[in-house]
Amino acid sequence: MFGFFKKIKNKITEINSDLGIDERNQELFAVSALFDTPDDIIKAAKTLSSSGFKKYDIHTPYPVHGMDDPMKLKPSKLGFFTFFFGSLGTLTAIAMIFYMAGFDYKNIIGGKPFFSLPPSIPVTFELTILLAGAFTVFLVLILFNKLPLNNNPLLDTEYMKRVSSDKFGAIVEADDELFNKDEIIRLFKSLGSSEVNLIYKFKHNELTTERPIFDFKFITLLFLLALITAAVTYFSLNKLIYLPPFNWMSEQFKVKPQTQSTFFEDGYSMRNPIEGSIPRNELPYEYRGLPDSLVKYMSNPLPVSKEVFEKGKTMYDIYCSPCHGYYGKGDSRLNGQFPNPPSLHTDRARLMKDAAIYHIITTGQNIMPAYDKQIPQLNRWAIVHYIRALQRSQNANDGDMNK
Amino acid sequence: MINTKKLSNKIKYTGTACLIIGALLIIFSFLFDAKRAFYNYIIMYTFIVSIAVGALCLIAIEYMSGAAWSVPFRRVNEFLSSAIPFLIILVIPIIPGIHTLYHWSHKDAVDTDPVLQGKSPYLNETFFILRLFICILLWIIFYIFIIRNSRKQDYSKDIALTNKNIKISVLFAPFAVITLTLTSIDLIMSLEAHWYSTIFGIYYLAGTLLSGISAVTLISVLLAQKGYFDERIQRRHFHTFGMLMFALNVFWAYIAFSQYLLIWYADIPEETFWLLKRMNGHWQYFSISIIFIHFIIPFIVLISSAVKTNLNILKFMAIWLLAAHWLDLYWLVMPAFDDHSLAIGWVEAGFPIFTVGIFILLFVYKYSKVNIIPVGDPKLKHGIDMFLYPDLSID
Incomplete structure (x- = not known):
């Protein structure tokens, strides 16, 4: 079994190296430095931000509290996104229930009005949470992290391996206006970095569009995946596993009119009203049969x-x-x-x-x-x-x- | 090692003045309209229970969850919960009022009422008084144990005392929920003995925790602004207070709405009459304003993180939420007194003034005896430093 996976992995590596995906060219992406303690990294962040660098980043193996101030990060805008999508969820739920329950599919439940606020609130609450959570995460990942894009030059480097386990790292990107390779290497060394490296860009860019979510290959892949999932689900549920048809609603233990009853003595399943009872708004007619x-x-x-x-x-x-x-x-x-x-x-x-x-x-x-x-x-x-x-x-x- | 910075005498005088004016007004109100005063007394008593026991619950939660951020403020909680031993005196005026307040305490009413007959094994005077005192005694026992260990630690700095308190807190947690449920059911829900709501205990508990955290926030902010705390206490600490106030306020709304939704859906006359009473006459305006005062306005104000770190707004919202809890109790209790119109006048004024007086004087007294910061707590350094700078060294 594991041999099989190993074979696949080897094959992928082979294809990758054939295509030259792993190869890097001589274009510099960034200068990276590793530090040993959180104090060092905070000092480095302070120095970098006060020297006027814009395109620099800090990577730590765990969230270091108090990193925002040295990096001079602005307050996150995530809250506004969440608030926007949360409000969207609230409005969607209210509008949906208002249309469905009030107009499209009116059902009398317990004598309540077709649309009323109290029973809508739980659904509204859930949808608010759902949209605030799921939409924010999804859209922010797609818009800002360029989600399907998977070729950041930092990937597959020794630097990334270390900052995700036991070191604290800082990089300065080559795009920065103040970028000067030798000066930055000297700066990192003077800050006490244990290891300074140069990171080069990949030779190939798999996805070339600005917004990779609209990339043709990506969308085709998504479409194919959806098709395969639907087909497999259909085949396994309907062909492999046979489920008896859903018939619990037509077979109920209730009395049906005009049928024989085994419960009542007289054998009728329908009951007569109690003797002497009259229907509402119907007075008995007293002149019946008289001339x-x-x-x-x-x-x-x-x-x-x-x-x-x-x-x-x-x-x-x-x-x-x-x-x-x-x-x-x-x-x-x-x-x-x-x-x-x-x-x-x-x-x-x-x-x-x-x-x-x-x-x-x-x-x-x-x-x-x-x-x-x-x-x-x-x-x-x-x-x-x-x-x-x-x-x-x-x-x-x-x-x-x-x- | 007692606090070097003294509280100004003004606070003491304000407290004394509040206590005396409040007490006088309460006495006058009892002479003027004893029935109305008894109802107000129930509100005051449950409010004091809310703050005192709510503060003790917060201490227990801090120990159980191992929270470090709240350690610098734990003494504020302890000072507030020092009202617990006084509850045994404060509960006494309720006992002569049982016949005035509670319909079920009349024998002739119970004899002709099958519903009250069914409830009589629980709702009878002996058991009622017994329950009130058992609840208070349980609170006092836990209060004494937890506070004593915390004070001892100031001198011994022994980590074993923290561990002991964790165990006591775990034991206290179920008792706190049960006793607060019983107190709220006995004192408030049985005013309208035919009505019942199984969520009522947690409704009161939500208000209790909310008013507890609001009172602690208020006093901590006041002390921090006047410089009574370590200067390393940051606005980030108060961000957490704001978050808790917001969260518990939403929790209260969640419970309040759950109660309303179930009654609305089931539409059973035994349950709806209680709400109908509050949705007719002048009470309907009061009920609607409670939704805004207790939930919507604090929700909108406290949702932003910028507000949660603004000490002045936080102080204002703490006072707001305390007032909202008082109004909430008023909404629960007073329709039993007058189901058409609101009773608001000078008779009502004495009770909140008296409550404020009690807590100010207790605080001043405790402040002169006990350190405002638990200097011996092993989590204190971490608690003060946690938002300031990453500290990985393990002491």
Whole structure:
């Protein structure tokens, strides 16, 4: 197994040396110096910053407290990035929940408003943290560290090996305006450096673009990786491991209507309401089965208003129009298949009291069935209003013209 | 080896004046409206517990976590927690007020109320008084042990005393949480005995730690500005105070919101009436301003690191957060007294003045007896130097 990895590693080294990636040219990148104690490195940092160098850096194997002041570093701007992305997370979460819960996919949960602030706060909090953390790290790595770029000349040097284990190091880059090779070597020696080296640039630059994140090779690689991951995931989850379909929602231990029950004695799974109970807003009708003459004439409890007429029209069009027709003339789409229902515009119908029409709707008449099970009480009264309006409209007299 | 720099007499006189004026106002308020005064007394007592026990908790946290940065300031904590032995006197006025304050202490009310009957094994007068005193005794015991070892170290400079205190602190930690939970449930939550919230103890604990760190910050900043500390104490030290104040303030908000969210979601009448009381009448404005005063404004002010190292703003925010904790306790307690309007008048004024007086006098007294810097603590040098210069040499 390890032999295999060793072979691969050897192969990579071979390719690298064939391509000449490891080779360095004679262009100077920086002068580096190693120091033995943190006191020395702080002294070196102080000297470098006060001599006016701009492009210099300090490398230590662990964070040395109090390095900011000698290096004259400005306060980090990381906090502003974090704050910006954190605020972005807050706004994203609020906007997302506001749109999803309030408009796109309204769900009633516990009788709460579709969108309300309290349940959104945990999600907002999480998204704030996520964006503040992940986005800041990612974007700062890409923007400032030029993330995919992996050919900093300091890599693969003896200097880097030492400052990441037991020494403290300082470098001055050749790009600096005040750079003078011999003077800097002398300066480092006088500061007590144990070892001063010259670091040269690599011959090849693998990535040449200014922002390596947009490099064609890099993006292609990312795309290929995503494709391979998706394919492997699909293949292993769907072909290698068979998961039974997710069916826990359709198979529940609940009573379904119109099925036999093994739990109740009478074998019905649906229950009747308790004897004597009446539905809300539904008073029992006391004239059921009595002839018209015994019906006490009550008046329509609903006011005459636009809403009531619209309700009445809706109900009439659903329940009455199949037989009586949209205008109450008895000329419906079922005309001829049954004994034709009477027109609602006969003198008898027009002279009927409201309560008599209500009585017929509630209890039925001749072959017309009772509609009290289908149409709630107040909606039946709304139909009565609408029928009155129909009768008036179909039998307008001269007086109505003047109105 | 007692402090060479003396505190000015002005501080002592201010403290004495506060104590006397406060005590007089408290006596007058009891004569004027005993019921209202009892409710205010609960606020004052829980506030003093917050600062005193909160400071002791911070000492314990310092020992347990091995923190070095806070060692130069530990004596401020110790001076503040010296109010703990006085709690045993301060708790006494609550006992005659039990019948005035607590609905569940009336036998005839309990007989007709199945909810109170169910709670009566816990909520009865004997057990209530017993719990109050057991909590205080536990605090006193731990206070004496921890402080005694810390003082001994000034002379012996023995590292074994630090190790001993670490063990005591570990033992104190669970007791601190349990006793503070019991105190808050007994004194504050049982004012409305039908209501319950399982997060209430930690809610009070969050406020306790916050007011503890605020009080320490306030006094440390005042002392540092007047030059009572080592000149090597830097603004970086106070940055840590600012961070802790910010963190504990966010923690308080987190707990407060968790309590609100659960009650809001479940919408059970047994729980919602407590919040509804605070969301109607004049209380609704108070509730909304608590959100701003206790969370949003301190959050915005303290978020920047430049502010955390600015001693004047830090001092102001410490006073602000102490006041916010008082208002928070007022918000918890007072709706039980009057569920429609806020009771704010001269009756309320005496209690905070008295509290300030107590802590000033205790501080002045302790300062004259004990070193303000724990000179014998082995972590002291590291604590003072830690932000100044890297020190790798192991002494």
